Amino acid sequence: MVRPRWQVVRLSAARRFWLGWDKVIATIAALNLAWVIFDVTYVPLRNFWLQRTLFPLPSINLAIPLPWLPDITPAYDRIKGIEPHQDTQSYINQFRRLETAAANKGIDSPEVRQLRLEMVVRNSQLIDENPFVSSGKTGTLEKLKNRLRSKAGMDSAKQAAAHLLGDDHLSARNWEEERQFWNKRILPLAATNYWRETDENGQAIDRAWQIDTPFQILFLLDILIRSFRLKLRYPGITWRDALLRRWIDLPLLMPFWRLLRFVPVTERLSNTGLIQLEPLRAVISRGVVAVLAIELFEVITLRILDTAQNVVKSPRLPEKIRSLCTHQSVVDEGDPELAELFRLWLPLILIQVGPALRPQLIALVGHVLRRNLEDTAIPAALRTLPGVGNAEQKLSETLSISLVDSLLNLSRNAGDRLGQKDPVLESLGVETADRFLEELAHKLETGAVLERSQELVAIFLEDLKRSSMSQLRLQRDVDELITELDGLNFSSTERLPKPQA
Numbered sequence: 124m125v126r127p128r129w130q131v132v133r134l135s136a137a138r139r140f141w142l143g144w145d146k147v148i149a150t151i152a153a154l155n156l157a158w159v160i161f162d163v164t165y166v167p168l169r170n171f172w173l174q175r176t177l178f179p180l181p182s183i184n185l186a187i188p189l190p191w192l193p194d195i196t197p198a199y200d201r202i203k204g205i206e207p208h209q210d211t212q213s214y215i216n217q218f219r220r221l222e223t224a225a226a227n228k229g230i231d232s233p234e235v236r237q238l239r240l241e242m243v244v245r246n247s248q249l250i251d252e253n254p255f256v257s258s259g260k261t262g263t264l265e266k267l268k269n270r271l272r273s274k275a276g277m278d279s280a281k282q283a284a285a286h287l288l289g290d291d292h293l294s295a296r297n298w299e300e301e302r303q304f305w306n307k308r309i310l311p312l313a314a315t316n317y318w319r320e321t322d323e324n325g326q327a328i329d330r331a332w333q334i335d336t337p338f339q340i341l342f343l344l345d346i347l348i349r350s351f352r353l354k355l356r357y358p359g360i361t362w363r364d365a366l367l368r369r370w371i372d373l374p375l376l377m378p379f380w381r382l383l384r385f386v387p388v389t390e391r392l393s394n395t396g397l398i399q400l401e402p403l404r405a406v407i408s409r410g411v412v413a414v415l416a417i418e419l420f421e422v423i424t425l426r427i428l429d430t431a432q433n434v435v436k437s438p439r440l441p442e443k444i445r446s447l448c449t450h451q452s453v454v455d456e457g458d459p460e461l462a463e464l465f466r467l468w469l470p471l472i473l474i475q476v477g478p479a480l481r482p483q484l485i486a487l488v489g490h491v492l493r494r495n496l497e498d499t500a501i502p503a504a505l506r507t508l509p510g511v512g513n514a515e516q517k518l519s520e521t522l523s524i525s526l527v528d529s530l531l532n533l534s535r536n537a538g539d540r541l542g543q544k545d546p547v548l549e550s551l552g553v554e555t556a557d558r559f560l561e562e563l564a565h566k567l568e569t570g571a572v573l574e575r576s577q578e579l580v581a582i583f584l585e586d587l588k589r590s591s592m593s594q595l596r597l598q599r600d601v602d603e604l605i606t607e608l609d610g611l612n613f614s615s616t617e618r619l620p621k622p623q624a
Contacts, residue, residue, distance in 0.1 A: 176188050208317055225302075260315060263315055375388075444564040473535065489524075
């Protein structure tokens with residue numbers, strides 16, 4: 124019994140379990156891919172995670188703070204082997220001591236004045252030693268120096284720092300405003316610098332494998348389970364082939380090129396129905412077709428025409444014709460497929476299909492005979508006599524019935540004979556075809572027709588090649604054809620109005 128389209132297929136308990144398992148693994152693989160993307164981009168984007176501030180246009184001083192993001196740098200820096208750089212951390216700690224002392228004793232106290240001088244010295248050391256080189260952030264130091272110059276209105280960053288922390292500047296300015304400048308504009312740049320541990324081979328320490336290993340073990344287990352399920356479904360398949368069927372999952376097990384996991388993750392999400400990729404596949408296919416359709420068709424057309432030209436121009440054309448003879452070819456035992464096909468179809472048409480058309484054939488032949496009788500057989504003057512029209516109709520009906528019955532009887536007899544195997548008929552037919560091919564090849568070898576025929580056919584194929592290529596280039600753009608195809612697909616249920624007769 125055919126299942127109605129609206130009736131949902133009920134899955135067995137085992138199928139539901141494995142479908143749920145595949146969805147869970149696909150979700151875990153998607154989470155793992157998200158973590159891999161975060162891990163790969165963490166070091167280049169560490170400034171963003173440290174400051175939790177987005178700069179959409181670096182050329183414009185526009186910052187969008189994101190305080191709701193968690194501060195993950197203290198924890199994830201340890202996984203990447205990242206530690207605060209000693210020089211920049213000492214620079215930050217020096218300002219913290221200055222800030223604490225100024226809050227307790229005032230900005231003009233002797234102790235705070237000494238701390239301000241030490242901060243100026245620290246700033247000069249930071250500029251001279253440039254500790255940002257180790258982390259590849261030389262541009263950060265230039266940004267720090269530019270901000271000091273811009274704030275003080277001086278050309279030297281060292282002199283600018285000395286001026287901003289000097290007695291003359293702080294006496295005229297509010298210390299709270301200056302503290303905000305250092306905390307928001309200078310110290311965050313210094314905090315972005317870091318030092319990264321290296322192993323004995325000089326490679327940066329990366330402990331991300333400790334997080335990735337449990338995922339890889341789970342993926343390996345799932346691959347083995349999928350291979351076992353495939354082996355149960357197709358017992359004839361070998362274990363090696365069952366494992367090779369899951370070659371697309373190989374990036375899930377590789378500790379390198381981890382971004383390639385996008386491929387198996389996408390395949391798993393699509394197969395489990397968690398995402399729908401058919402529209403995307405259709406768009407990609409349409410783009411590929413739009414690029415390659417005309418070029419591919421031109422190549423195929425040229426290949427076919429070139430092959431035909433080579434066959435026609437070949438001096439061995441008579442030998443190729445002679446090779447079509449039955450005694451020149453190697454065939455399997457038994458009847459040829461084409462002969463067997465004719466033996467099935469001809470009796471079907473002559474015995475069953477033809478007699479079923481008897482009423483229509485009689486009406487058709489009768490109409491044709493009646494028209495001929497009206498035009499030629501009976502003069503116009505006699506056609507007005509009573510009874511002549513009926514006699515004409517009776518005559519055409521009798522003739523059409525006799526003619527159709529004779530043809531149908533002949534077709535039945537021919538169909539009966541063709542339906543039976545006749546070795547003599549087959550032998551005579553094969554002998555006639557072989558003799559025809561042999562004589563044709565012999566005459567082509569001995570006469571002057573071959574060269575002229577080859578030349579004419581080659582010229583015809585060359586003209587066909589040029590005209591077909593020109594027609595292809597003059598046709599509409601492939602994008603227009605695809606648009607027309609979309610219109611046919613999306614409006615397939617709509618019927619165009621038929622023209623009135």
